[in-house]
Amino acid sequence: MKLADSDFAADRRAHDVGSAVRDYLTRLRGGELGALPALLGMGGLILLFWILRPETFLSSQNIANLFTQALPVTILAMGLIFVLLLGEIDLSAGVTGGVCAAVMAKLMVDAEQPWYVAVLAALATGLVIGGAIGWLVSVIRIPSFVVTLALFLGLQGVTLRLIGEGGTVPVRDDVVVALANKNMPIWAGWLLAVVCTAGYAAVQLGRWRRQHQRNLAARPIQLVVGQVAVVGAALLFGTFLLSRDRAPSPLITVAGVPWGVLLVAVLFIIASFVLSRTPYGRHLYAVGGNAEAARRAGINVTRLRMSVFMIASTLAAVSGIVAASRLNSVATASGGGNELLFAVGAAVIGGTSLFGGKGKARDAILGGLVVSIIANGLGLLGAKAYLNMLITGGVLLLAASIDALARRQRSASGR
């Protein structure tokens, strides 16, 4: 027993800041990059566009723009992360969002339903589409790539049929339009930031305290506090940026955190909790890592596989609604363009693996911001459309390469 005790003492040793930093560097070299590529990319891009367009890129107007621009892609990516965790793909998520938005718009405009009925119907449509995909993939066992590619085409037909060729349906409902176009009162924005910071601190410190009480390995308290401070500072700084008046004319005031940011914050907190703190989330990682092992451990892999497509499609519906709100309309081509590519790119840039078993909800936010910065910055530069596509495609390939190389590094270093 002496030997056992002595070796497990390694697990109970008090980590100091130095050993924690060394551990982090070891993990980094082993290919566990975490949020680093996304943060570096974000910093680099901000610097680049700031140098190229010093007047406009960091104006308070454009910063608010950036956030609302990132909303649909972030929400779409958050749903896709669930699918990617199992090593599957949903190529139809973008057009699913389009169909759901069309359902919502038609209900509000033609059937004159109130916004909540229309929104609920849109979400239900997403759930049904996701259920159909999930059933075809998990029960019939068609590769998700094929199922969702077929739906990518088929659902565009549905949107076309709903809206009519070449047409658009306007979205004028106040509540839906407010989602991406109106801002929270200044005080509410600050309250949101403070509550989020406090909640994050409570979770982190609570975990640290539990580990300490039970004499388990815990990160040094300085690091925990430092991490909370950095996240809190980022949240408060973002709120400060969005709380400045950004109206183009001095006669009116436009300031505050967009309502859509609140929506993303709520979705993010739920997704994070589900993925990292519930048995369901743990099982998702397990199936993504080794489906056979998960099955033998008594996990219902079929049901789990079905559920991720339902989550992805429902979040795609939310994303479609937000996109419709931003554009004040739904068009026949809604969701059929770059949306999906951007969302997959966002997830992968954020650190989610295309091979399954690795990813976090925060990847959607980090990656979504990076993708939007690229789109926004290129727009400010007045880049030609062909260049836009080339660069975006290149960035997605780059992210996928980093993912593949990091994975190779992980297996080489046995991680």
Add this chain to the structure above:
Amino acid sequence: MPFATPGRENRTGTLSDHDRFSLAGDASRWEPPGMPATPLLDLRGIDKSFGPVKVLHEVAFTAYPGEVTALVGDNGAGKTTLVNCIGGIHPWDAGDFLFQGEPVRVNSPREAADLGIDIVHQDLALCENLSIVQNMFLGRERRRGLALDDAGMEELATTTLAGLSVRTVTSVRTPVASLSGGQRQTVAIARAVLWESRVIVLDEPAAALGVAQTQQVLELVRRLADKGLAVVLISHNMNDVFAVSDRIAVLYLGRMVAQVPTASVTHAQVVELITTGRSGELGLAR
């Protein structure tokens, strides 16, 4: 009755016609000290066919708590099929399955697990992207309300590993991907221990391991039996079998040709039993 009959079965008077094997040439010459009379696992006359191919012929097999029972046999002798019957993966066609003397029916791995039978397959069935704790609790996570009780699980995993005197693992939060083969085997076995299994079947645990790691796993196997578990060890390596087992069961072409105390046979006899199905007065009738 062409063979000497096993003393234990004579005592309980449950010897049936299909017990066409010999436990030992002389039943009185081996008596496990302080061993309960009822085996934990007692299979009698198990038949199993896959279509027209009969894989197991009236196989009898017993495993006692506190003992390591080695299950040996050449490739295709039916070891894996027998283990899969025990683990509820394949239903058997005919025969009795007694657990602690009670007849049971094991129709699924879940039912086997509920009885306390755990099979550590050769591929170990671990998720490489999850940590040691997460793997050990996979499918049976502990919760605090809605959320997972990570700290509680970590504590329990650490205690379990320490209880097995495992000293090759530095942190239970290490992902399994970064563990060596022996360490992974240890995690798979510790998982079975954690779930309070009473019968642990190890399918070739040392097949892919180096010398030192094999030694560690064999020590662990011995400790499991010393803790009172019934351990069934499938192995091709006679040195391993003789190093840790209390009894040896030999399968030959789907028949159980001998179940003998390890101390009563020699290396050569076991090899002969494996290859020809008989050795001296042990094994199949001539």
